[in-house]
Amino acid sequence: MSCSSTLGLSRLASSAAVRGRGQQRRWMSVRPKEEGDNSIQKTEKVTIHTLQTMRAAKVPISMLTAYDYPTGLSCSSNPAIDVTLVGDSLAQVCLGYKSTTQLTLDEMIHHARAVARGTTHPLLVADMPFGSYHGSLDDAVNNAVRMVRESQIEAVKLEGGDEIVDLVHRLTSAGIPVMAHVGLLPQRHVSFSGYKVQGKSVASAKAMVKTSKLLEQAGAFSMVVEAVPKELGRYITENVTIPTIGIGAGPWTNGQVLVWDDAMGTWLGHKAKFVRRFANLQTAREIGVQSYASAVKDGSFPDPQRESYTIDKAEFARFLEAMEKE
Numbered sequence: 001m002s003c004s005s006t007l008g009l010s011r012l013a014s015s016a017a018v019r020g021r022g023q024q025r026r027w028m029s030v031r032p033k034e035e036g037d038n039s040i041q042k043t044e045k046v047t048i049h050t051l052q053t054m055r056a057a058k059v060p061i062s063m064l065t066a067y068d069y070p071t072g073l074s075c076s077s078n079p080a081i082d083v084t085l086v087g088d089s090l091a092q093v094c095l096g097y098k099s100t101t102q103l104t105l106d107e108m109i110h111h112a113r114a115v116a117r118g119t120t121h122p123l124l125v126a127d128m129p130f131g132s133y134h135g136s137l138d139d140a141v142n143n144a145v146r147m148v149r150e151s152q153i154e155a156v157k158l159e160g161g162d163e164i165v166d167l168v169h170r171l172t173s174a175g176i177p178v179m180a181h182v183g184l185l186p187q188r189h190v191s192f193s194g195y196k197v198q199g200k201s202v203a204s205a206k207a208m209v210k211t212s213k214l215l216e217q218a219g220a221f222s223m224v225v226e227a228v229p230k231e232l233g234r235y236i237t238e239n240v241t242i243p244t245i246g247i248g249a250g251p252w253t254n255g256q257v258l259v260w261d262d263a264m265g266t267w268l269g270h271k272a273k274f275v276r277r278f279a280n281l282q283t284a285r286e287i288g289v290q291s292y293a294s295a296v297k298d299g300s301f302p303d304p305q306r307e308s309y310t311i312d313k314a315e316f317a318r319f320l321e322a323m324e325k326e
């Protein structure tokens with residue numbers, strides 16, 4: 001057997017092959033289980049250990065958000081997606097709220113449950129919503145436990161710095177892996193006076209590096225770095241030992257994350273500088289709506305043969321007779 005049978009190494013070998021050929025293709029994780037066994041093996045489950053291995057081997061980590069069963073399934077449809085995040089961006093792109101601060105814990109759990117039902121190999125992480133982890137430590141732990149227990153997520157993500165260090169420690173000691181989130185913290189858009197790039201001054205860049213190290217020491221297994229200069233994205237990545245996942249943090253973090261609707265072109269609100277649209281699903285949807293509506297209006301849908309049911313002719317004749325007698 002030329003392929004390694006261990007989970008981490010399989011992803012690594014595969015990714016090198018992907019990059020070496022300069023084009024996407026299915027990973028080597030789909031491979032014979034044993035000599036002479038040609039059955040297809042499912043993509044291996046990604047764990048927090050896999051991410052650490054990918055960082056060490058410089059294999060980029062890909063994370064994408066999901067908010068419901070179909071988007072969860074879509075993230076799982078490709079072995080090259082490593083992490084599915086039920087982001088609290090859910091509030092804006094899926095529920096139509098003005099900001100993530102309006103999302104409740106119950107709403108997050110409701111959606112995370114749906115995503116979990118569609119998730120196979122990706123590591124499943126969910127944001128703790130605004131207000132669910134800034135009361136007492138005990139309340140925050142209980143809320144995280146609820147998220148794990150009720151929605152089958154595998155790790156929680158927390159925005160913040162020094163003020164959440166104790167909580168990160170508590171959660172990791174309780175066996176709940178924590179993904180940290182530094183830089184632009186959307187849950188604080190009011191106190192930040194908007195969604196602004198962070199770490200552009202000596203003082204704020206220094207503070208962010210210090211905070212990142214504290215979060216790592218407290219036990220965070222990975223860290224999202226949002227909207228910071230690319231030089232700082234690289235500096236933080238080189239000065240922590242856990243995998244960094246950037247959004248608007250340049251190309252040198254250990255991975256990247258985007259909001260589903262930004263990446264797929266279904267969010268047509270504000271487009272931040274870091275967003276790239278990889279598909280145009282909104283256009284596809286609108287074309288679909290247009291074709292459906294016009295087919296109903298012009299009577300061409302449904303087709304009486306292919307898209308309708310029928311009753312036996314004699315039976316229908318007897319039915320009409322019976323109705324006449326009444």
Ligand SMILES: Nc1nc(=O)c2c([nH]1)NC[C@@H]1CN(c3ccc(C(=O)N[C@@H](CCC(=O)O)C(=O)O)cc3)CN21
Pocket residue numbers: 088089092093100184186195196197198227259261262267270271272273274
């Ligand atoms: N659709 C969507 N995408 C996201 O990435 C996202 C959400 N929604 N909702 C929750 C938060 C909010 N986020 C945001 C929102 C706006 C900017 C933004 O407009 N940034 C400015 C930076 C301006 C500056 O400091 O110069 C930009 O133009 O990129 C960034 C992140 C990230 N998250």
Ligand SMILES: CC(C)C(=O)C(=O)O
Pocket residue numbers: 065085086087088089090127224226247257258259
């Ligand atoms: C963009 C990612 C990092 C996020 O926190 C979210 O989607 O809520």
Ligand SMILES: [Mg+2]
Pocket residue numbers: 087088089127186
């Ligand atoms: Mg978030």
